[in-house]
Amino acid sequence: MVQLFKCLLKAEKKPIRSHLRSAFIDSLRLTVRGGHGGNGVPKYGGVGGQGGCVYFVAKEGVSLRNVNQKYKTKRIAASSGEDSSKVRILGRRGVDERIEVPVGVQVIADGGKLLGDLNEHESTCIAAGGGAGGCSGNNFLGQPGDQRNINLDLKLIADVGLVGFPNAGKSTFLKSISNAKPKIAAYPFTTIRPQIGSVQYPDLRQITIADLPGLIEGAHANIGMGHKFLKHVERTRLLLLIVDIFGFRLSVEHTKRNCLENIYALNKELELYDETLLDKPCVLLLNKMDVQGARDILKTIKPTIKNLECGLEKCPEEIRPTKLINFERIIPISARSVKRIDVVKEELRDVLDRLAEEKYVPDALEVREQLRIKVGERGPKIT
Structure with missing residues (x-):
């Protein structure tokens, strides 16, 4: 009986049949968080570095499947800003987290708010801003970055x-x-x-x-x-x-x-x-x-x-x-x-x-009217 259990434990899992794998993903839910701002130094008037932000950029040839595989925990966070010090009065800014997504993705926050519509190559959208660095206006305490749940909703672009x-x-x-x-x-x-x-x-x-x-x-x-x-x-x-x-x-x-x-x-x-x-x-x-x-x-x-x-x-x-x-x-x-x-x-x-x-291709009369307005021509409108 013991040998039977050992064999069962050692048995390899059968791979998922290829036609059951999800080869196409058109919706993905993520949690994004901007970096925390660094603390300032009251003694020197130092300012902490701002936290990094999480932003998306549209790229040709990228799929949401790539994003899903890269961020398996579905959580994305930018790094925090550097604390100010007597050596560095202005703390360094946190590193941004840049995520490439396919062209045609809409970034939607909970509640249905549209944060960005990335329908052109290289268009960008900030999903979570970094927190402000500590300074005299906030008692030199760095502020937390934005944190929210978002949906990446892909709408195919085709003729x-x-x-x-x-x-x-x-x-x-x-x-x-x-x-x-x-x-x-x-x-x-x-x-x-x-x-x-x-x-x-x-x-x-x-x-x-x-x-x-x-x-x-x-x-x-x-x-x-x-x-x-x-x-x-x-x-x-x-x-x-x-x-x-x-x-x-x-x-x-x-x-x-x-x-x-x-x-x-x-x-x-x-x-x-x-x-x-x-x-x-x-x-x-x-x-x-x-x-x-x-x-x-x-x-x-x-x-x-x-x-x-x-x-x-x-x-x-x-x-x-x-x-x-x-x-x-x-x-x-x-x-x-x-x-x-x-x-x-x-x-x-x-x-x-x-x-x-x-x-x-605009109408010829429309082009002439636009030119008349641009050059400041006076006189009756062209009809």
Whole structure:
């Protein structure tokens, strides 16, 4: 019996299977503390060094997984300031703690206060300031640094956000159009964490597409993947909705919805989470057009898709949106067809280029008016 227990104790632990490891982290909770200020010396009027601060800096190529591995205790503290002395009247400042995080991270304190939105490379945010050094104003006693609990909340930055219900063909489409290698299978929820793929063009233009975990009805209320999915849509420039032309049914306990009802349901979920998402430009992909009967369905529903308002009366009340999404393009595809995928690539580029022109190329009259104001020209306004 003793030998049996010894064998059990010596038995090596089995490594966690790779598909169960969390390869992607988009939220991390930390405790941060600024350094304590050094004490001053009343006799010489010395001033203690200020405590170091904890700050975050956005870097390309970094992940929250790196931060999680480096700070396993989830506690980060800067060093304290140096005490003043007769040898050094002004104490040295404490050393700052600099943490590199991925671009797109929001630093949020308890209570929901936004401390920083690091959406550009090299942007910084101080999460915990160091305490003041001891001086005549505080009886020469160094002050403690800030201490707070924070959440690092990553929202992916991509040109295109791929949105759809489970098993709509998002992963197959992403694999076909980009260099990403998502897991693909014929059952819902194959994608359980975001994937980002890059679409390359012959002239070296590049577009990034984020394939996000399939949402379900009630995602706006954090059901299923909920907010873990929807928050990543906020930073995308273009929404790419993909819908199975034959409809979708999550399980035997759920109602099967046809293609048109699924479009309304996706519209409703986005509206309930954040109505401003519906103002983003959107392209609709009708997938699985290579299956027999798909053309007949498309012929029936296409007029309604082009004018969603005319189909609202027949839409079930629980998925009926108040604000309707406007599709820039409606493209029938088969995610496995190279020819159709090439069409989508060109359409996406065309829409994104047009959006860029509208945003960055000002109207000629507007430029002239701005020049008139800058040079102080007097006279009637240009119309």
